[in-house]
Amino acid sequence: MGERSPPPAGRRTRLVSSLVLGQRACEVALDPERGALEWTEQPQPRGGRESCAVPISEIIAVEETEIDKKQCNSGKWQKMAKPHAFTASRPKHLLVYINPYGGKKQGEKIYEQKVAPLFSLASISTDVIVTERANHARDNLLEVNLEKYDGVVCVGGDGMFNEVMHGLIGRTQKDSGIDQNNPKAPLVQCNIRIGIIPAGSTDCVCYSTVGINDPVTSALHIIVGDTQPLDVSSVHHHDTLLKYFVSLLGYGFYGDILKDSEGKRWMGPVRYDLSGFKTFLSHHYYEGTISLLPASHAVGSPRDKKHCRSGCHICKQSKQRLEIEQKKNGGEIKGDDEGEWKVIRGKFLAINIANISCACPRSPKGLAPAAHLADGSSDLILVRKCSRFNFLRYLIRHTNRDDQKLARGESWPDFHCGMKLTFPSKNQAAKGVTGHTWPCTAAFDFSFVEVYRIKKFQFTSKHLEDGDCDAKKMQKNRFGHFCRDHPACCCIPPSSTWNCDGETLDCSTIEVTVHCQLMKLFARGIERNSTLEAVQRQLC
Numbered sequence: 001m002g003e004r005s006p007p008p009a010g011r012r013t014r015l016v017s018s019l020v021l022g023q024r025a026c027e028v029a030l031d032p033e034r035g036a037l038e039w040t041e042q043p044q045p046r047g048g049r050e051s052c053a054v055p056i057s058e059i060i061a062v063e064e065t066e067i068d069k070k071q072c073n074s075g076k077w078q079k080m081a082k083p084h085a086f087t088a089s090r091p092k093h094l095l096v097y098i099n100p101y102g103g104k105k106q107g108e109k110i111y112e113q114k115v116a117p118l119f120s121l122a123s124i125s126t127d128v129i130v131t132e133r134a135n136h137a138r139d140n141l142l143e144v145n146l147e148k149y150d151g152v153v154c155v156g157g158d159g160m161f162n163e164v165m166h167g168l169i170g171r172t173q174k175d176s177g178i179d180q181n182n183p184k185a186p187l188v189q190c191n192i193r194i195g196i197i198p199a200g201s202t203d204c205v206c207y208s209t210v211g212i213n214d215p216v217t218s219a220l221h222i223i224v225g226d227t228q229p230l231d232v233s234s235v236h237h238h239d240t241l242l243k244y245f246v247s248l249l250g251y252g253f254y255g256d257i258l259k260d261s262e263g264k265r266w267m268g269p270v271r272y273d274l275s276g277f278k279t280f281l282s283h284h285y286y287e288g289t290i291s292l293l294p295a296s297h298a299v300g301s302p303r304d305k306k307h308c309r310s311g312c313h314i315c316k317q318s319k320q321r322l323e324i325e326q327k328k329n330g331g332e333i334k335g336d337d338e339g340e341w342k343v344i345r346g347k348f349l350a351i352n353i354a355n356i357s358c359a360c361p362r363s364p365k366g367l368a369p370a371a372h373l374a375d376g377s378s379d380l381i382l383v384r385k386c387s388r389f390n391f392l393r394y395l396i397r398h399t400n401r402d403d404q405k406l407a408r409g410e411s412w413p414d415f416h417c418g419m420k421l422t423f424p425s426k427n428q429a430a431k432g433v434t435g436h437t438w439p440c441t442a443a444f445d446f447s448f449v450e451v452y453r454i455k456k457f458q459f460t461s462k463h464l465e466d467g468d469c470d471a472k473k474m475q476k477n478r479f480g481h482f483c484r485d486h487p488a489c490c491c492i493p494p495s496s497t498w499n500c501d502g503e504t505l506d507c508s509t510i511e512v513t514v515h516c517q518l519m520k521l522f523a524r525g526i527e528r529n530s531t532l533e534a535v536q537r538q539l540c
């Protein structure tokens with residue numbers, strides 16, 4: 001480096017040099033205007049010239065060699081004098097929590113073999129804590145001196161991320177004197193970013209925010225200091241905070257599956273398939289009253305095809321509109337000024353609130369394909385009482401093609417985090433197996449399914465509205481007579497359980513509030529032309 005080429009008219013000086021890549025000679029240029037390092041092959045006698053560029057902000061380390069040295073294969077990577085100089089957002093010091101028991105118990109190995117060497121190459125120093133019990137990371141975050149860290153990394157699955165998130169949100173509110181038990185309290189945004197190194201069973205949050213479950217990709221997002229804001233919802237029972245969630249809050253079908261699977265932990269992930277099958281057969285519905293506050297600020301709808309992608313303009317616009325709305329209300333979240341509540345009563349097989357798409361490798365589109373990561377809203381999906389056959393069609397349709405064709409070789413839904421889709425084998429495709437045609441186009445188009453984009457939500461189970469005496473009557477009926485509607489179990493349970501990001505909640509009466517961009521991740525959202533985009537395109 002060091003040679004200067006004459007600057008093209010109207011452009012700033014570029015730093016130009018040459019580089020030998022194997023047998024090929026390249027011209028290398030540092031272009032400050034584009035913020036890119038470009039290299040172009042010298043023109044070949046037979047023509048053809050390849051050009052590549054990498055954003056300067058994504059360079060992790062530089063190898064330094066002596067100019068006249070013919071052989072430069074020392075393999076020694078030099079750390080740059082100012083390794084963090086490229087962008088101010090790069091982390092220098094990280095706090096890392098590893099769950100040694102998450103997923104296939106590979107957390108420590110994944111971190112040591114795939115992530116730690118990259119952090120070291122990028123001159124990032126770390127304090128590593130291997131957790132010794134559940135909630136170790138959460139409790140530690142409530143006390144540790146966070147000022148010296150530029151980010152927190154969790155190595156594990158969704159449960160581990162949830163723990164770290166609860167620790168950071170709790171710590172931020174505690175430091176700011178905010179009462180988390182007050183459902184109307186405006187929570188303070190957490191400024192410290194979380195990086196997720198996927199090492200769990202599902203890793204839905206990582207998949208929905210990065211587009212792939214790959215420890216190296218996640219490590220690179222952390223190193224280059226990417227930032228992805230993320231909405232978080234709080235769940236209260238009267239004046240008590242129950243939990244926060246970022247992906248799914250489900251009542252009825254998904255709550256019952258989780259409840260049933262709890263006693264089968266020893267079976268591993270297959271327990272969800274078994275409990276799912278059992279819950280599907282029992283076909284329980286639950287009565288209750290839903291009150292929802294539509295997300296009037298949100299641009300778009302749960303039915304549109306504008307999926308949340310890197311640098312999403314829908315998230316940006318929605319946040320701006322929400323801020324204007326809140327300023328109009330004097331910066332406070334006040335009851336009536338926020339909009340008109342809608343009340344829905346009925347019998348439901350499933351009530352799902354999705355903060356994000358809930359995509360995962362087994363369900364690449366997710367439960368709510370159009371849900372956004374940071375628009376201050378959630379997608380509410382109500383599945384009203386319907387026949388078992390129709391409910392199965394709905395479950396299968398979740399990972400179905402939108403063009404009215406059921407995926408060829410369709411299979412039983414995957415109940416763990418979404419629905420399973422089976423593609424035809426090459427042989428089947430060659431034989432022209434094309435699948436069936438159903439009368440509806442997408443999961444949300446069934447007459448018994450309703451979807452809303454919301455910012456607040458309340459639910460009261462019918463047995464609580466009617467008073468405890470009705471619940472007692474139902475308990476009595478349990479052994480009294482055969483239940484016509486529910487032959488599988490002989491009675492209707494008075495209420496289901498809420499499945500809150502994979503954990504059960506004890507209360508059925510709850511209040512949910514979406515907090516716009518409460519958290520920040522080391523991620524950049526799903527990029528266009530990513531692996532996930534390719535899979536999703538295949539599905540549409």
Ligand SMILES: Nc1ncnc2c1ncn2[C@@H]1O[C@H](COP(=O)(O)OP(=O)(O)OP(=O)(O)O)[C@@H](O)[C@H]1O
Pocket residue numbers: 098099100101102103104130131132133134135136155156157158159160161163199200201202203204502
């Ligand atoms: N040392 C530990 N011993 C026991 N449990 C732990 C420990 N560290 C963390 N946990 C708990 O283990 C639970 C599950 O962990 P994690 O999410 O990493 O894996 P997983 O359940 O296999 O993956 P996923 O949540 O993606 O399905 C978390 O709720 C976390 O609180």
